[in-house]
Amino acid sequence: MQVKQLARKGRSLLIEWEDEEGRQRSYVPLGSVYDKQGQTFCDCVSVGIPYGVPWKEIAHLYPTIDGVAFQQELRRLGIWTLDDLDRTAEANSAIRQIGGEFTVGEVKKFAAEYLHGGAHE
Helix, strand or coil: CECEEEEEECCEEEEEEEECCEEEEEEEEHHHEEEECCEEEECCHHHCEECCCCHHHHHHCCCCCCHHHHHHHHHHCCCCCHHHHHHCCCHHHHHHHHCCCCCHHHHHHHHHHHHCCCCCC
16 A cells, blocks of 8 residues: 655654545554555554544544544544644534534543543444
């Protein structure tokens, strides 16, 4: 799969790619990414360690929203983590527009629970 290298962390790379659910990121082993004719590829994106909060999972708490669309919009704005949520001015309006049922505070709570091992299934 064609990917974009974003950062190196120790012996792993943070990569980004597009699939049917939109933009994805994960950490993969350094040796699993290769160049071919000027493009970057990785054959093991499915076994990488996912990067960021899985925003789509908030639909388990608010089933009337489209979790995938919510995640795509936040990622389009560069909101992958709880820190990104705090830094991005557009977060409030995006959350109100897509997930009108809940507040930024509730999204932050969801992210914090995810980071501390809370289950949302």
